[in-house]
Amino acid sequence: xxxxxxxxxxxxxxxxxxxxxxxxxxxxxxxxxxxxxxxxxxxxxxxxxxxxxxxxxxxxxxxxxxxxxxxxxxxxxxxxxxxxxxxxxxxxxxxxxxxxxxxxxxxxxxxxxxxxxxxxxxxxxxxxxxxxxxxxxxxxxxxxxxxxxxxxxxxxxxxxxxxxxxxxxxxxxxxxxxxxxxxxxxxxxxxxxxxxxxxxxxxxxxxxxxxxxxxxxxxxxxxxxxxxxxxxxxxxxxxxxxxxxxxxxxxxxxxxxxxxxxxxxxxxxxxxxxxxxxxxxxxxxxxxxxxxxxxxxxxxxxxxx
Amino acid sequence: xxxxxxxxxxxxxxxxxxxxxxxxxxxxxxxxxxxxxxxxxxxxxxxxxxxxxxxxxxxxxxxxxxxxxxxxxxxxxxxxxxxxxxxxxxxxxxxxxxxxxxxxxxxxxxxxxxxxxxxxxxxxxxxxxxxxxxxxxxxxxxxxxxxxxxxxxxxxxxxxxxxxxxxxxxxxxxxxxxxxxxxxxxxxxxxxxxxxxxxxxxxxxxxxxxxxxxxxxxxxxxxxxxxxxxxxxxxxxxxxxxxxxxxxxxxxxxxxxxxxxxxxxxxxxxxxxxxxxxxxxxxxxxxxxxxxxxxxxxxxxx
Numbered sequence: 350x351x352x353x354x355x356x357x358x359x360x361x362x363x364x365x366x367x368x369x370x371x372x373x374x375x376x377x378x379x380x381x382x383x384x385x386x387x388x389x390x391x392x393x394x395x396x397x398x399x400x401x402x403x404x405x406x407x408x409x410x411x412x413x414x415x416x417x418x419x420x421x422x423x424x425x426x427x428x429x430x431x432x433x434x435x436x437x438x439x440x441x442x443x444x445x446x447x448x449x450x451x452x453x454x455x456x457x458x459x460x461x462x463x464x465x466x467x468x469x470x471x472x473x474x475x476x477x478x479x480x481x482x483x484x485x486x487x488x489x490x491x492x493x494x495x496x497x498x499x500x501x502x503x504x505x506x507x508x509x510x511x512x513x514x515x516x517x518x519x520x521x522x523x524x525x526x527x528x529x530x531x532x533x534x535x536x537x538x539x540x541x542x543x544x545x546x547x548x549x550x551x552x553x554x555x556x557x558x559x560x561x562x563x564x565x566x567x568x569x570x571x572x573x574x575x576x577x578x579x580x581x582x583x584x585x586x587x588x589x590x591x592x593x594x595x596x597x598x599x600x601x602x603x604x605x606x607x608x609x610x611x612x613x614x615x616x617x618x619x620x621x622x623x624x625x626x627x628x629x630x631x632x633x634x635x636x637x638x639x640x641x642x643x644x645x646x647x648x649x650x651x652x653x654x
Numbered sequence: 655x656x657x658x659x660x661x662x663x664x665x666x667x668x669x670x671x672x673x674x675x676x677x678x679x680x681x682x683x684x685x686x687x688x689x690x691x692x693x694x695x696x697x698x699x700x701x702x703x704x705x706x707x708x709x710x711x712x713x714x715x716x717x718x719x720x721x722x723x724x725x726x727x728x729x730x731x732x733x734x735x736x737x738x739x740x741x742x743x744x745x746x747x748x749x750x751x752x753x754x755x756x757x758x759x760x761x762x763x764x765x766x767x768x769x770x771x772x773x774x775x776x777x778x779x780x781x782x783x784x785x786x787x788x789x790x791x792x793x794x795x796x797x798x799x800x801x802x803x804x805x806x807x808x809x810x811x812x813x814x815x816x817x818x819x820x821x822x823x824x825x826x827x828x829x830x831x832x833x834x835x836x837x838x839x840x841x842x843x844x845x846x847x848x849x850x851x852x853x854x855x856x857x858x859x860x861x862x863x864x865x866x867x868x869x870x871x872x873x874x875x876x877x878x879x880x881x882x883x884x885x886x887x888x889x890x891x892x893x894x895x896x897x898x899x900x901x902x903x904x905x906x907x908x909x910x911x912x913x914x915x916x917x918x919x920x921x922x923x924x925x926x927x928x929x930x931x932x933x934x935x936x937x938x939x940x941x942x943x944x945x946x947x948x949x950x951x952x953x954x955x956x
Contacts (some may be wrong), residue, residue, distance in 0.1 A: 373926030380660060381924075393926075402938055406919045408929035413706040415921065422928050422938060568706040596706060619921040619929075620710050621700065622750065623662050 350636060351643045354388065354611050356588050357511050357536050359469055361443050361611065363388040364644055365601055365629045368592050368615035369447035369472060369515070370394060370419065371566075374433035375440070381622035386629055388611060389443040392433070394474045396449050397459050399425040404559035409548045414569030414594070415616060416546050418560035421449055421480050426462045434466055445513065449474040452484040453496075453503050460507040471510050473501065473535070476517035476542035478564040491517045491542075494529035501533030513590065515539040518570075518577050524584040537588045539613065540581055541574045567616040568594040575607050582608025582649060596624070598631025605647040659690045660924075662750045668723070670741050675815050676730045677786060678739050684723040687752055691719045693794035694756025694915055694947045697726070698923035700748040701737045708734040711750060713920045713942070715790030715892065727789040727818065753923050754946050757794050757913055762888040763801055777886045778804045778856075780910075781828075782849055782901055784893020785811060790915055791892055792819055799826040806831065806852065810845025810893065814838040846900040849889070853908040856887055888913065889950075902950035912950040916941050 352363035366389040372378060375390045384390065402422025409416050423429070426448075437444045446468040450456035456473065463471060475491035485493040490500060491514075501514055514530035516523060518541040527538055543564025548557040556562075574593020582589040591609030595601060596617045604612045617624040632644075641647060668681040687697070698711035712734045717727040730739050741747065762777050779798050781791045788809060798805045805828040811817055813836045823830050832840030833848045841848050889912035891901050898914045905912035918930040918941040925943030932941055933954040939945065 371922075371927060373924075377922075377924050377926040381662060393928075402928060402931060405931045405933070405938075407931055408919050408921050408927070410708065410710050410919075413709055415710060417921075417927070417929060419928050419931075422931070567709055616709070619927050621662065621748070622922065622924055622926075 350633065351645075352388075352633070354645060356470070356610070359443065359511055361388045363629060364605065364609075364611035365625065365632060366445075366590070366611055366613045367391060367618060367625055368613035369474065370417075371615040371618045374429070374437065375444075376433065376436050378618070378622050378625075382626040385441045386626055387442055389445050389469070390437065390440070391445040391472055391613060392429070392437070392447050393423060394421050394447040394449045394477065395423050395426050395429045395459075396421060397426055397455050397462065399423065399428070400480075406557060406559055408563075409557045411546070411548060411565065411567075412569060414565050414567030415619070416548055416558060416563035416565050417543070418558045418563035420560065421477055426459060430462075430466060438466070443469040445470040445472050447472040447474050447515070449477055449480070451481070453500050456500050456504050457507055460504045463510075464508060468510060470513055470536075471504075471508065472513040472515050472539060473504060474515045474542075475500065475530075476515050478517065478519065478543055478545050478562070489517050489519065491515075491526055492520050494525045497526050498529035498533040501530050501535050505534035511536045513537045513539050515542055517542045518573065519545050523577055524581060527581045527585050531585045531587050535587060537590055537610070538581065538585065539590045539592055540577045541570070541593050544570050544573065566594065568596055570594050571600065571603075575603060578604055578609050579607040579651075595628065596620075598628050598633070598635045601628060601632040602635050602647060605644070606649070606651045608649040608651075610645070610648055660751055660753060661686070662748060664746045665723075665749045667741050667743055667745050667747065669743055670739070672739070673727070673818050677727065677816070677818055678730070679717065679725055679727050680738070680741070681725045682723045682747070682749065684749065685721065687716075687724045687749070688719060688721050691716050691724055691752040691793075692756040693719070693759065693797050694790050694913075695752040695754050696790070696946060697724070697749050697751030698753060698920070699726075699738070699750070701734050701741075703748065708737070710921050711748075711923060712738070713753075713917075713923060715915065715946070716752065717789045717792050718796070719793050727786060727792070729786040750923055754942055755944065756790075757890050757915070757947050759794070759797055759801070761911075762798075762803060762886075777888070778806070780806045780808065780849065780852065780887060780889045782808045782845055782889060782891040782893070783810065784845060784891070784897040785816065787891070787893030787897075787915070788819055789892070791890060792823070794890055795823055795826055795828055799828070805829070808833065808845050808848050808852070810834075810848070810897065812836065844897070844900070845893075846897060846904055849901060850904045850908070853887075853904065853910060856910075857908065891915070891950075898950070899955040902953065902955060905950055913947050914950045914953070915946045916948060916953075917946070918942075
């Protein structure tokens with residue numbers, strides 16, 4: 350069975366990756382799964398300088414999902430390079446570093462700082478719902494096609510690494526943003542980041558999250574995420590990486606049938622630190638059962654009703 | 655990263671009984687957890703397989719630790735604990751653990767072993783439980799009893815119907831004092847008020863004879879090379895956040911160190927998602943990895 354996926358010149362051993370922010374810096378999960386079976390590890394988003402994150406509570410469970418408002422807490426790029434990258438670098442799998450910035454300038458500086466250790470790919474997080482972005486009248490960069498295109502084009506000039514733009518579904522027409530990212534030079538798109546939401550405690554008459562609002566993830570968003578993948582993959586020529594509530598091998602297949610070249614397992618990692626390896630083997634069983642020899646043969650192969 | 659012994663495993667339930675209104679004790683057959691858990695650590699339990707609601711695990715403090723496994727004491731507060739309460743003997747649950755940093759017992763033990771103090775009084779532990787916060791403190795009380803450390807156990811509950819473990823704690827040799835909010839048993843009021851009273855007595859030497867008072871006067875006059883904070887009493891506590899905040903204040907006013915076990919909304923349990931943040935003097939720390947037990951002076955109580 351051939352599970353490999355190609356994005357530009359890079360081959361990934363399988364299409365089941367892990368999503369940024371749900372897998373720490375990989376090391377946290379080494380006791381529970383074989384990290385080298387992960388198609389690509391996407392790190393928790395790092396920023397140029399340390400960020401404190403949002404006030405607690407930062408997470409709350411909702412029906413078949415969860416809301417988070419972590420707020421990109423991280424210790425900055427230098428700390429990442431010293432403390433976390435050496436472990437990741439030794440793993441025999443692809444490492445994708447997720448970065449975020451408040452504006453173009455900060456994104457550029459981040460990419461420059463990453464150049465010394467040339468990761469396999471960089472995911473540009475334009476869509477964290479829990480932080481304030483500058484340079485756009487919108488709350489999130491990826492709500493603004495112009496700024497999205499501008500930032501991708503700017504970082505494109507700074508690196509030869511594969512660039513993946515991570516987009517938000519909290520827009521009227523995501524295709525417009527997807528096309529802007531593609532035009533800016535992105536090599537792939539990750540869709541979707543979380544859906545904005547909130548949770549309320551009626552007894553206390555208060556919001557539950559410290560940040561009041563947060564991002565919804567988990568199986569609750571899967572139907573919406575599938576639709577985004579289905580729509581966007583028909584509009585752009587670059588590969589689309591599907592994210593949104595993947596809990597089983599069959600979910601992986603659903604996203605690939607809708608047009609995803611690969612997927613990222615997110616919230617499932619938080620429910621079960623051993624989730625990834627289970628989902629991958631379920632996906633292999635699915636392919637086997639369907640008599641599919643190449644995983645990529647599934648991509649966009651949704652049959653007509 | 656420090657070396658941790660932890661894993662996820664399917665564990666059979668030996669028993670699951672309601673011990674008082676909405677409070678259950680679940681015994682788990684888990685030699686791995688029995689051998690590797692320490693008082694104050696917790697497990698993250700998945701109550702149902704093959705469903706997405708509930709989605710996340712529930713963090714529960716380890717209540718008792720023995721060779722063959724552990725037991726959990728939990729209160730039914732939401733849909734997850736409701737499902738857990740319906741489990742029967744022989745059912746399996748998926749358990750991740752043991753997790754987190756537990757109570758520091760070595761510190762109170764050390765009081766008894768330093769030459770400076772060996773001629774004086776024995777070290778003493780005061781355990782303060784609020785509601786089902788008694789869960790992890792029981793394992794600690796057992797451990798302290800084994801080490802023959804004098805233990806006073808203060809229990810605060812809403813009403814006498816919520817009292818658990820009292821006889822068991824007494825048979826461990828702990829002195830048990832009870833506070834109920836409605837006055838249906840013991841002292842009427844908050845357990846932190848009981849603690850304040852007890853600490854005053856300790857300071858006056860009414861509880862432990864004269865030696866502590868004598869030691870304090872020497873400390874004040876600088877005859878001993880220790881700060882007044884380094885005394886022989888240690889408070890250990892678990893309960894609602896507001897109670898722990900009040901307790902922290904009482905401990906500080908009485909110059910007594912306190913270790914508090916915090917509860918938080920939690921997801922991964924392994925320090926990856928940074929969801930269970932608590933504000934400390936050194937910025938945010940994670941309840942799952944840096945705690946759940948913290949020095950009360952570290953926490954910025956809000």
